[in-house]
Amino acid sequence: MQKIRTPYLLLLPGFAFLFTFFILPIVNLAQTSTQTPISGGDTGQYEQTLRFQNYIDAFIENREQFGRSFVYALIATLLALAISYPLAYAIAFKSGKYKNLFLVLVIAPFFTSFILRTVAWKQILGEEGFVVPTLRTIGIISDSTTLTSTSFAVVMGMTYNFLPFMTLPLYASIDRIDPRTLEASGDLYANGFTTFRKVTLPLSMPGVVAGTLLTFIPAAGDYVNAAILGSPNTKMIGNVIESRYFRIVDYPTAAALSFTLMAAILILVTLYIRKAGTEELV
Amino acid sequence: MSKKIAEAAAPTISPVIRFRRWFGRNLIRVYMFLAFTYLFIPVAYTFAFSFNDSGKSNLVWKGFTLSNWQNPCGAPEVCNALVNSINIGLIVTVFSTILGTMIAFAIGRHKFRGRSTSNLLIFLPMATPEIVLGASLLSLFLTFHINPGFWPTVIAHVVFCISFVVVTVKARIASLDPRLEQAAMDLYANEFQTFRRVTLPLVAPGIAGAALLAFSLSFDDFIITNFNSGTVITFPKFVYTAAARGIPAQANVIASGMFFLALAIVLAGQIVNRRKAR
Numbered sequence: 272m273q274k275i276r277t278p279y280l281l282l283l284p285g286f287a288f289l290f291t292f293f294i295l296p297i298v299n300l301a302q303t304s305t306q307t308p309i310s311g312g313d314t315g316q317y318e319q320t321l322r323f324q325n326y327i328d329a330f331i332e333n334r335e336q337f338g339r340s341f342v343y344a345l346i347a348t349l350l351a352l353a354i355s356y357p358l359a360y361a362i363a364f365k366s367g368k369y370k371n372l373f374l375v376l377v378i379a380p381f382f383t384s385f386i387l388r389t390v391a392w393k394q395i396l397g398e399e400g401f402v403v404p405t406l407r408t409i410g411i412i413s414d415s416t417t418l419t420s421t422s423f424a425v426v427m428g429m430t431y432n433f434l435p436f437m438t439l440p441l442y443a444s445i446d447r448i449d450p451r452t453l454e455a456s457g458d459l460y461a462n463g464f465t466t467f468r469k470v471t472l473p474l475s476m477p478g479v480v481a482g483t484l485l486t487f488i489p490a491a492g493d494y495v496n497a498a499i500l501g502s503p504n505t506k507m508i509g510n511v512i513e514s515r516y517f518r519i520v521d522y523p524t525a526a527a528l529s530f531t532l533m534a535a536i537l538i539l540v541t542l543y544i545r546k547a548g549t550e551e552l553v
Numbered sequence: 554m555s556k557k558i559a560e561a562a563a564p565t566i567s568p569v570i571r572f573r574r575w576f577g578r579n580l581i582r583v584y585m586f587l588a589f590t591y592l593f594i595p596v597a598y599t600f601a602f603s604f605n606d607s608g609k610s611n612l613v614w615k616g617f618t619l620s621n622w623q624n625p626c627g628a629p630e631v632c633n634a635l636v637n638s639i640n641i642g643l644i645v646t647v648f649s650t651i652l653g654t655m656i657a658f659a660i661g662r663h664k665f666r667g668r669s670t671s672n673l674l675i676f677l678p679m680a681t682p683e684i685v686l687g688a689s690l691l692s693l694f695l696t697f698h699i700n701p702g703f704w705p706t707v708i709a710h711v712v713f714c715i716s717f718v719v720v721t722v723k724a725r726i727a728s729l730d731p732r733l734e735q736a737a738m739d740l741y742a743n744e745f746q747t748f749r750r751v752t753l754p755l756v757a758p759g760i761a762g763a764a765l766l767a768f769s770l771s772f773d774d775f776i777i778t779n780f781n782s783g784t785v786i787t788f789p790k791f792v793y794t795a796a797a798r799g800i801p802a803q804a805n806v807i808a809s810g811m812f813f814l815a816l817a818i819v820l821a822g823q824i825v826n827r828r829k830a831r
Contacts, residue, residue, distance in 0.1 A: 277663060
């Protein structure tokens, strides 16, 4: 009897907490999203109605920012994957006794405040940094081209900020690969590329799936990079939600946008996991 | 024959080809060097500008000084924000580590009905963008007329830290050899003794790692904090607000200090682990 109860007792406090402060808020958010302003009330006063039109209005008004969020997040995720995969591979297979040191180095930058690092990028890529004058001297960019306040800067910032979320799961799954499978592949006359395509990549798929999800999800909801490195033309859905909440005090629209964002991400994630065929994520 | 050809060809190898060969052999090293350079450029920049004799806005290099390091609280509010962040981080670490570790043991060690639902409930906060977590909690607090502030921020942080603790500790539990516990039982240890003397010490590094992760997630969080902290200023919030008018160099000092402190803790942990392994 005792044994059957143990796991439930262990789960109880944590799940009670998550129910109160994660599930209930989401339900509350759903309610808020269909509210309408009280006629004659002050700004910020809303009453509970079931106005689902809020969703359509919010989406149509902000579809550009929605699209941008998903495109930026997708590009940042692919870039992070391209940068991280060789890095994770090198740490797992080519770094010998320095493996742990390199792992610490991957995480280390993230002990410095992430906002300060983003601001640092802004200054490095800005007019007074060293990148722009160098590129101008070489002639890669023209004198009038700037790097900050562009979508390039925003995507680069996101790629940078979410990189360890990609590198660490990739490393975890590549490190688990038995090097003998790679040798066996070579013995069977596969060249380097074939070995990678047929052995390494499939065996590291769980890491690829986990890494892309852990990068894509925060990137799609991010607004800090767009706020610091971008311009009004690079606004993402996170920026809209933030300003609806704090500057315009339009809670229903903000809630509808948040809910749409979460639903869109959950659907994409489910489809992706199905397609990639790894149910065992967490 | 072929050796002769090689010898004959050797002196005529051009530097370009020689470089190409060296490059091919060391490609992966060159790549690692470039990747780490990319990772560390903004850190180095932040560190360098902590020595800038900048006055109020730390935008352009004006000269070397140690005064920022000698007086890290010199800028208004900056240390207040740091203390808030540390307090929030410590409370969040304690709560999320305890709650998360319990969940990890339940899921990692027991088979029970509702196990996959439990896994889903742990995965969901990680699959929810921070802005949705932050906004939904704020909307709950507003509905119940609770003002955003210190404790709402703590609660919000615990919500997203729990999942990371569960995942980290669960991985450690999964890597344990069940025979060690069986051996303890065979030696007449009861369940509690086995847990305290065998299981817990073996899982402890995982719990320590999870606690460190929870602290750094909480300490560096901006989005969720921004929604739920009201007038309480945390360090990331201070930096974000200051970014508009110029960040004082003291913020760079604190961020660099945290960087070296965290690095020291992680390296010390690794050394301890290595000693134990011997």
